[in-house]
Amino acid sequence: MFIFILEKVGNIFIGFLKRTGRMVIFFSSAISLAVRPPFKPGHIIKQIHFIGVKSLFVIILTGLFTGMALGLQGYYTLARVGSEGLLGYAVALGMIRELGPVLSALMVTGRAGSSMAAEIGIMKISEQLDALDTMAINPVKYVVVPKIIAGIIAVPLLTAIFNIIGILGGYLVGVELMGVNPGTFFGEMQNRVVFKDIHLGFVKSVSFGAIISWVSCFEGYYTGFGAEGVSKATTVSVVLSSVLILICNYFITSVML
Amino acid sequence: MIKLVDVYKTFNGQEVLKGITLEIPKGKTTAIIGRSGGGKSVLLKHIIGLLKPDSGQILVEGTDISRLNNRDLNKIRNRFGILFQGAALFDSLTVYDNIAFPLREKTRLKENEIRKLVDEKLAQLGLEGMGYKYPAEISGGMKKRVGLARALIMGPEIMLFDEPTTGLDPIMKNAIYNLILEMHKKFGFTAVVVSHEIPDIFGIAHHVAMLNNGVIAESGTSADIQKSTNPVVTEFISGGKKEEII
Numbered sequence: 001m002f003i004f005i006l007e008k009v010g011n012i013f014i015g016f017l018k019r020t021g022r023m024v025i026f027f028s029s030a031i032s033l034a035v036r037p038p039f040k041p042g043h044i045i046k047q048i049h050f051i052g053v054k055s056l057f058v059i060i061l062t063g064l065f066t067g068m069a070l071g072l073q074g075y076y077t078l079a080r081v082g083s084e085g086l087l088g089y090a091v092a093l094g095m096i097r098e099l100g101p102v103l104s105a106l107m108v109t110g111r112a113g114s115s116m117a118a119e120i121g122i123m124k125i126s127e128q129l130d131a132l133d134t135m136a137i138n139p140v141k142y143v144v145v146p147k148i149i150a151g152i153i154a155v156p157l158l159t160a161i162f163n164i165i166g167i168l169g170g171y172l173v174g175v176e177l178m179g180v181n182p183g184t185f186f187g188e189m190q191n192r193v194v195f196k197d198i199h200l201g202f203v204k205s206v207s208f209g210a211i212i213s214w215v216s217c218f219e220g221y222y223t224g225f226g227a228e229g230v231s232k233a234t235t236v237s238v239v240l241s242s243v244l245i246l247i248c249n250y251f252i253t254s255v256m257l
Numbered sequence: 258m259i260k261l262v263d264v265y266k267t268f269n270g271q272e273v274l275k276g277i278t279l280e281i282p283k284g285k286t287t288a289i290i291g292r293s294g295g296g297k298s299v300l301l302k303h304i305i306g307l308l309k310p311d312s313g314q315i316l317v318e319g320t321d322i323s324r325l326n327n328r329d330l331n332k333i334r335n336r337f338g339i340l341f342q343g344a345a346l347f348d349s350l351t352v353y354d355n356i357a358f359p360l361r362e363k364t365r366l367k368e369n370e371i372r373k374l375v376d377e378k379l380a381q382l383g384l385e386g387m388g389y390k391y392p393a394e395i396s397g398g399m400k401k402r403v404g405l406a407r408a409l410i411m412g413p414e415i416m417l418f419d420e421p422t423t424g425l426d427p428i429m430k431n432a433i434y435n436l437i438l439e440m441h442k443k444f445g446f447t448a449v450v451v452s453h454e455i456p457d458i459f460g461i462a463h464h465v466a467m468l469n470n471g472v473i474a475e476s477g478t479s480a481d482i483q484k485s486t487n488p489v490v491t492e493f494i495s496g497g498k499k500e501e502i503i
Contacts, residue, residue, distance in 0.1 A: 122348070123347075126343060126345060126348070127341045127342075127343060127345035128345050128346075128347055128348070130302075130307050130341070130345065131339075131341060131345040131347075133307055133334075134305050134307065134334055134337060134339045135334070135358075135359050135362065135363065136331035136332075136334040136335050136363070137362055137363075138327070
């Protein structure tokens with residue numbers, strides 16, 4: 001019985017190591033192909049449009065309501081200790097360092113990550129990736145590389161927009177609804193938010209952009225058979241990306257704070 | 258020109274190819290026939306290097322492509338064209354862009370030169386006026402013709418056809434066969450056709466190899482195979498036992 005359990009655990013562990021190894025090799029080959037010609041900026045721009053521009057609405061909407069909720073919570077918490085004046089600082093810090101990068105990455109995962117996994121998965125099962133291979137065109141270079149580069153570029157830009165809209169949401173609730181002085185709201189923010197905070201948020205959003213496109217492309221590229229395989233790849237890409245984003249968020253915070 | 262020597266391939270413990278040895282002569286059409294799920298497409302994917310054998314050699318003009326690195330393999334692949342079973346068209350591109358794709362990616366031709374070549378191929382394959390449509394908007398037969406146009410646009414020396422007529426009506430089937438014959442006469446490529454369309458395949462193939470249970474049961478000229486007394490071949494050609502339905 002003990003040996004049976006040990007065998008099962010061992011198999012799961014070996015499976016995990018194999019999968020992790022494949023993911024790392026996949027990402028390394030994508031990066032090494034990204035720096036080699038031919039360069040196709042048109043493909044990258046198309047993907048930035050898909051990941052970035054098409055996610056704008058959802059980013060603006062979630063950013064606004066996140067900022068508003070943060071403004072409301074922050075106001076009542078700070079009011080207890082008579083520090084409502086620090087509301088702008090609290091909202092900005094919360095958005096820039098934590099909520100902005102994490103929530104915008106999760107939104108992009110749901111909207112663009114799942115779609116990338118499904119697109120590549122369908123290309124795989126309908127032999128479109130094989131067709132590229134037979135034309136002596138590397139499918140990773142042609143299909144995956146533009147998506148990874150676009151993810152790394154688009155997610156930080158979306159995060160910046162999320163942060164700005166979120167701070168405006170906090171302003172609406174704090175200043176317009178609760179009556180915090182607008183000068184204090186922005187003044188404290190300007191005085192206390194430092195470059196290190198923005199740098200932390202930027203590092204996070206770049207990392208999350210890479211995680212989303214890497215995981216989604218990997219899951220699509222190694223999808224199983226048929227519609228069920230694509231559906232599973234899509235689900236796994238969203239779940240795995242989200243989990244990795246949250247885990248990485250903690251480690252980046254703990255290292256850089 | 259192409260030679261397979263003692264090729265073995267196993268998927269998840271299931272042996273699909275069990276020591277295939279086959280010679281595909283230059284400039285001729287060779288058909289690989291056999292029952293569905295018998296490994297014909299797997300064999301074809303080995304010939305173009307999409308799959309690597311567990312053991313054995315795939316020789317293309319003496320070079321074992323199963324041992325080449327990607328760069329050298331791509332040089333050999335540039336000489337191939339392939340029509341996939343499901344056509345494998347890029348669904349995000351129009352018919353025109355699908356056919357133009359290899360020219361845009363692999364050559365430095367100007368757009369007006371590409372347009373001329375693509376229009377020529379569209380006309381040859383009876384696809385005039387279809388260039389603006391997406392693969393999802395055209396029929397199965399048209400998809401096969403677009404796939405064929407894309408495969409032929411670079412003027413390949415070796416053409417691989419994976420069940421080019423499966424799922425087509427008799428008229429379309431004959432049109433595709435005529436097209437393969439016509440293109441073969443015009444370009445003189447070496448062709449490998451995977452099919453289980455009996456007896457049509459004997460009309461276009463110079464040589465036929467019968468794949469059964471992962472091995473070549475018999476190979477020879479079309480006439481030889483049709484006259485074969487090998488029970489595996491005769492059963493396949495006759496379609497096995499038939500129950501009276503009416």
